[in-house]
Amino acid sequence: xxxxxxxxxxxxxxxxxxxxxxxxxxxxxxxxxxxxxxxxxxxxxxxxxxxxxxxxxxxxxxxxxxxxxxxxxxxxxxxxxxxxxxxxxxxxxxxxxxxxxxxxxxxxxxxxxxxxxxxxxxxxxxxxxxxxxxxxxxxxxxxxxxxxxxxxxxxxxxxxxxxxxxxxxxxxxxxxxxxxxxxxxxxxxxxxxxxxxxxxxxxxxxxxxxxxxxx
Amino acid sequence: xxxxxxxxxxxxxxxxxxxxxxxxxxxxxxxxxxxxxxxxxxxxxxxxxxxxxxxxxxxxxxxxxxxxxxxxxxxxxxxxxxxxxxxxxxxxxxxxxxxxxxxxxxxxxxxxxxxxxxxxxxxxxxxxxxxxxxxxxxxxxxxxxxxxxxxxxxxxxxxxxxxxxxxxxxxxxxxxxxxxxxxxxxxxxxxxxxxxxxxxxxxxxxxxxxxxxxx
DNA sequence: TTTCGCTTCAAACGGGCGTTTGAATTTCAA
DNA sequence: TTGAAATTCAAACGCCCGTTTGAAGCGAAA
Numbered sequence: 001x002x003x004x005x006x007x008x009x010x011x012x013x014x015x016x017x018x019x020x021x022x023x024x025x026x027x028x029x030x031x032x033x034x035x036x037x038x039x040x041x042x043x044x045x046x047x048x049x050x051x052x053x054x055x056x057x058x059x060x061x062x063x064x065x066x067x068x069x070x071x072x073x074x075x076x077x078x079x080x081x082x083x084x085x086x087x088x089x090x091x092x093x094x095x096x097x098x099x100x101x102x103x104x105x106x107x108x109x110x111x112x113x114x115x116x117x118x119x120x121x122x123x124x125x126x127x128x129x130x131x132x133x134x135x136x137x138x139x140x141x142x143x144x145x146x147x148x149x150x151x152x153x154x155x156x157x158x159x160x161x162x163x164x165x166x167x168x169x170x171x172x173x174x175x176x177x178x179x180x181x182x183x184x185x186x187x188x189x190x191x192x193x194x195x196x197x198x199x200x201x202x203x204x205x206x207x208x209x210x211x212x213x214x215x
Numbered sequence: 216x217x218x219x220x221x222x223x224x225x226x227x228x229x230x231x232x233x234x235x236x237x238x239x240x241x242x243x244x245x246x247x248x249x250x251x252x253x254x255x256x257x258x259x260x261x262x263x264x265x266x267x268x269x270x271x272x273x274x275x276x277x278x279x280x281x282x283x284x285x286x287x288x289x290x291x292x293x294x295x296x297x298x299x300x301x302x303x304x305x306x307x308x309x310x311x312x313x314x315x316x317x318x319x320x321x322x323x324x325x326x327x328x329x330x331x332x333x334x335x336x337x338x339x340x341x342x343x344x345x346x347x348x349x350x351x352x353x354x355x356x357x358x359x360x361x362x363x364x365x366x367x368x369x370x371x372x373x374x375x376x377x378x379x380x381x382x383x384x385x386x387x388x389x390x391x392x393x394x395x396x397x398x399x400x401x402x403x404x405x406x407x408x409x410x411x412x413x414x415x416x417x418x419x420x421x422x423x424x425x426x427x428x429x430x
Numbered sequence: 431t432t433t434c435g436c437t438t439c440a441a442a443c444g445g446g447c448g449t450t451t452g453a454a455t456t457t458c459a460a
Numbered sequence: 461t462t463g464a465a466a467t468t469c470a471a472a473c474g475c476c477c478g479t480t481t482g483a484a485g486c487g488a489a490a
Contacts, residue, residue, distance in 0.1 A: 013436095013437070013438095013486090013487090014436080014437075017437080017438090038476080038477070038478085039477080039478060039479085040476085040477080040478090048438085049437095049438055049439050049440080050439090050440095050478090050479085051438075051439070051440090051479080051480080051481090052437085052438075052439090053478090053479090054478085054479060054480075055437075055438085056437095059478075059479075060478065060479090095427070124339050124340075124393075125339075125394075126397070135402075138402075149427065152427040153427075160405070160411075160414070161418065163403055163405065164414075164415060164418045164419075165418070165422070165427070167390070167391075167398075167403070168387070168418070168419070168422055169427070171386060171387075171390045172383070172386075175382070175386045176382075178339075182341070183382075187350075187353075188378055188382070190375065190378065196375070199375065199376075199379075200379060203376065203379045203380065203383070204379075204383070206426075207380070207383055207423070207426060208422075208426050208427055209426040209427060210425060210426040211421075211422060211423050211424040211425040211426035212306075212310065212364065212367035212368075212380070212384075212423055212424060213307075213367065213424045213425050213426075228456080228457080228466090228467075228468095229466080229467075232467085232468090253446080253447065253448085254447080254448060254449085255446085255447080255448090263468085264467095264468055264469050264470080265448090265449085265469090265470090266449080266450080266451090266468075266469070266470090267467085267468075267469090268448090268449090269448085269449060269450075270466095270467070270468080271467095274448075274449075275448060275449090
């Protein structure tokens with residue numbers, strides 16, 4: 001495998017192609033998930049040849065790992081949410097902030113939003129690539145939900161309860177992020193402008209905090 | 216199309232094949248969803264020829280519609296949950312009963328459980344077949360969540376709020392039903408026996424009713 | 431300018447999918 | 461028993477997928 005050697009003396013063209021492929025792959029995987037996103041569509045958006053994916057990344061999975069690496073890096077740089085910042089807030093505000101940040105993809109289409117959508121896809125049906133990836137080094141973003149949940153649970157809560165609650169909280173915003181396009185159409189017809197986003201944050205935060213009982 | 220004529224004078228063998236295909240399709244679609252379930256696997260489980268699906272049902276989509284019809288019929292016969300029974304309960308008990316019935320597939324593998332799993336799949340990424348099917352006649356099961364939710368919301372709640380809340384409640388149990396196998400493995404390792412089911416119902420009902428705030 | 435290694439490219443490969451085909455088989459009324 | 465209709469069957473078709481191939485293009489060192 002001379003890929004590493006190639007990278008060391010990479011020409012500008014090489015880096016251009018690699019970057020274009022990673023960028024295109026990020027948007028395609030965010031839209032369709034790993035299994036649903038095709039190499040042909042990625043290379044088409046990157047105006048690159050189909051074989052380029054295999055040449056530069058060893059395959060579709062290698063390209064995806066590169067995207068996941070970039071996402072992990074972004075989250076480690078707290079581009080999404082600072083764990084320490086969370087601790088400085090009250091439990092209620094921490095929950096609210098978590099939901100708000102996670103629902104941002106509904107109105108913004110920046111880089112972090114695409115990463116969040118990819119994670120939302122993986123929370124539905126994890127690809128083998130992703131499973132192997134998180135088995136090696138669990139992404140920080142997954143620990144944020146647990147961090148928020150623990151603020152509410154008693155110290156002596158069982159591991160099962162913590163797992164239930166963490167999975168539960170993590171699912172709250174993911175559904176809306178993943179299915180934004182579908183929810184925009186009948187029979188739901190939900191339009192997500194910034195006001196609707198705030199109302200959704202309100203609703204989810206209220207339900208998450210106090211449930212339907214005090215709605 | 217002489218399919219209708221054929222059906223009218225169908226031999227016993229015809230009905231046997233049709234029934235075997237529908238039964239096999241129900242289990243395959245419950246396991247893998249519509250897109251993920253292949254005709255080859257269905258016909259293999261039914262010990263039928265691949266072409267039989269097209270001959271008897273006009274295609275994979277026709278077979279799926281047949282399964283959806285059977286599911287709709289089962290739910291209309293209140294095999295899952297009686298809408299009037301719900302109204303007889305307190306809001307809290309109605310919610311609890313809704314969650315319990317919806318989580319039953321975690322420990323039972325009967326016919327209704329398979330139907331529920333199919334709906335859980337469709338709640339993630341609806342197939343075009345399903346979308347067209349529910350556009351024609353929305354299945355009763357989808358109205359149950361709204362029925363439960365309305366008990367908690369004020370009379371003058373906006374349509375958007377009702378939609379938010381209904382989608383929210385419907386998602387609560389679906390995640391666990393859909394991903395039962397995955398959650399049974401590391402890193403979650405959740406074992407769903409009947410006791411764990413009760414604890415999960417407890418947790419979800421508590422969160423849904425009173426949120427994390429009073430956990 | 432020639433040469434050599436990196437990169438691009440169009441084309442094809444192999445495999446899974448739903449579907450179609452046409453012949454063989456079974457069924458059942460005449 | 462015969463003959464036509466209904467059903468089954470193995471095989472192939474066409475499509476999309478990720479990947480491989482080998483030649484062509486390109487840039488920089490000799």
